[in-house]
Amino acid sequence: MKFTRLLFLCAAVAAAAENDAPRRLAARALGETPIWNDLHALCDGIGGRPTGSAASERAIAWAAKTFRQAGLTSVSVEPFKMPQLWLPGTAEASAISPAQFPLRLAAAPFTPSTQGTIEAPVVDAGEGTEQDFARLGARAKAAIVLVRSKEMKTFDDLFAEYLRNNSLMAAAKSSGAAALLLQSTRPRGLLYRHPMSMDGSLAPVPTAIVHREQAERLGRLTLSGEVRVRLNLQNQTGGEYQSQNVVAEIRGREKPEEVVLIGAHLDSWDLGTGAEDNGVNVAMILDIARGFQELGIVPRRTIRFVLFSGEEQGMWGSRRYVERHHAELDKFVATVTFDTGSGRLSGFYLNGREDLRGEVNSALAPLGGFNSSEHLIDAMDGTDNFDFLLSGVPNLVGIQDPIPYLPDYHAESDTFDRVNQREQKITSAIASVLVWGLAESPGRLKRQSRQEVERLLIDTKLDQQMKAFGQWAEFESGKRGLFQ
Ligand SMILES: [Zn+2]
Structure with missing residues (x-):
């Protein structure tokens, strides 16, 4: 079954002749790349890395260095405040x-x-x-x-x-x-x-x-x-302290001010080594960036690769990222988040925006409609898409088979050997083509207004979840969810 899936993807990629870039990106992602060396360095070499720990600092420095070694010239480490150590x-x-x-x-x-x-x-x-x-x-x-x-x-x-x-x-x-x-x-x-x-x-x-x-x-x-x-x-325990997000980008050739963001969180809990949650997706994002660089593919718009810190403590890295970059959020085409390990990718959460379905399917068209029918309209609270959603930015989250992620979630057993390498290579191919397609597409979706976001939260029942988690008051008071 899994083997058929890989063959199908290879055949679909080979048939995509009208534009060479997605085929090359996908073929590279499916072939031999340093992705597992990176995952080994992060999980075995550094290990569990709660934000605020020495291991987290090492992981941040390692990620910035790995982007640079991949040849990306625009790499930065963006500091932000964490509220509570x-x-x-x-x-x-x-x-x-x-x-x-x-x-x-x-x-x-x-x-x-x-x-x-x-x-x-x-x-x-x-x-x-x-x-x-x-x-x-x-x-x-x-x-x-x-x-x-x-x-x-x-x-x-x-x-x-x-x-x-x-x-x-x-x-x-x-x-x-x-x-x-x-x-x-x-x-x-x-x-x-x-x-x-x-x-x-x-x-x-x-x-x-x-x-x-x-x-x-x-x-x-x-x-x-x-x-x-x-x-x-x-x-x-302690009060406020500083952590960092690691950001790298490939500047767009025609519309460099317009951004497609692909992100995953770099931090993890410490009992295991944060392989499924979320080292495997960190390694994937590094490798996707490396792929664009290696192949010399420059899309119309900018692709920004972001490794967030502070996710496990309450999504602080992405929340602070949204605050820091609020002035350019109008120019964000979409964000794509991966945070469910290496299970089979069946589509994307559209996070309440039906208008994203067509965008995703067009972007993935070079893969022959692969997975195109399995997107879900559900809206996610619990990973780094959330503050983009609250601020009206179109945002996607990968839908993945919860096995192997769930049994080892935040546990001692979340280690390198749990990762499904074959599925992750396929996800890497799909994600590469997706961000390329979103960055290349002729048009783009509009950012939602505060009223539209509020309606979305109610329609998707995310408001009820936010109330249970104590997040609704922050949205209502305008502390969370930024608008021009
Ligand atoms: Zn996670």
């Missing part, structure tokens, strides 16, 4: 009664440290709803509260995990809990980083993700008597 430090715990055994856990980003090592009884708060905490009453006070989860199998499950954060934290805070242990949603002891706040604030209660099966054992033990746990979470 959070880096993991010590996370140690053990059960001390009725049985003694070490617990495996990972501190949740944007939660505070414990006051040194604490020792407290464990209480089981079920799924951690307001009613669950009400049921516990005074027993939660100064306790280590265990919160259960069902196993994560789909994007909807993952989404539900994020959606409960705000109410969970509010309930935990008012209960007076000393700390929260959130049962891992992944079986067989797998740990991951699960941020408890995305708006630059620090959540109120020390929190860690705990080994799923160990959480089950703790829960069973609480049924027959007191369970005591010792816990030490020490995170590094």
Whole structure:
């Protein structure tokens, strides 16, 4: 099946005779390129790279150097302000009664440290709803509260995990809990980083993700008597600091002021090495830029390649990029974001803009209509397209098979070997042709007004999601979503 897909693409590319550029770009992307050397350098050589860490600084310098070594002459590192530093430090715990055994856990980003090592009884708060905490009453006070989860199998499950954060934290805070242990949603002891706040604030209660099966054992033990746990979470927290986005471009030959942006986030969480999320797409974007340079292809409009930092902390790199570049947003043709690993690409999220469908299909026409029928109108909140969407810029996000991405999402197991190299080469060919086509097309879509964006958010029901995530007020007040 997969092999047929590759053959089909090769045949379609070979048949595209009317303009040589897409054929050459796709053929190059499908052939031998340094993409895997780059991914190896980033993931194995640098590793997990939370924004604000030394590894993140190394990754930024490495990405700028790699663009330059690819021959791009216009490469810059654009500083921006991050609102709140959070880096993991010590996370140690053990059960001390009725049985003694070490617990495996990972501190949740944007939660505070414990006051040194604490020792407290464990209480089981079920799924951690307001009613669950009400049921516990005074027993939660100064306790280590265990919160259960069902196993994560789909994007909807993952989404539900994020959606409960705000109410969970509010309930935990008012209960007076000393700390929260959130049962891992992944079986067989797998740990991951699960941020408890995305708006630059620090959540109120020390929190860690705990080994799923160990959480089950703790829960069973609480049924027959007191369970005591010792816990030490020490995170590094601080206020504002500076990070950087890495930007490179191929200047357009006719309309250099008009921009097609292709982006992916460079930062990752640290337990794994950020291969599926999102090193593989960073390596792809570097390689697409290298391809244009190597083949000497100069499109009508400028293609800008952007590697964002601060995505995992709340999409700060792309948000600040939009603020910094607001004066030129009218000239943006479209942005294209990849952030779902290396699974099979079936089309693009149109992010509420039906008028993008034709643009994408025309751009991909040299590939023989490949994937053209599988775009979705859905609008995405959760990656670097979001602030472009809020500011009326046409924006696309790749739709990819969630396998291999989802099981390793933010986890220890997100490593180089998880990447589906064959599918990623195909995605690279499609993305190369897409950005070329968008940069070459005779016309372009208009930027939306604030009213049009508001209508889009309501029509796609993204407003409801934004309300749940606490983003709607920022849009309403004009803090987020920039217009002339
Ligand atoms: Zn990501």
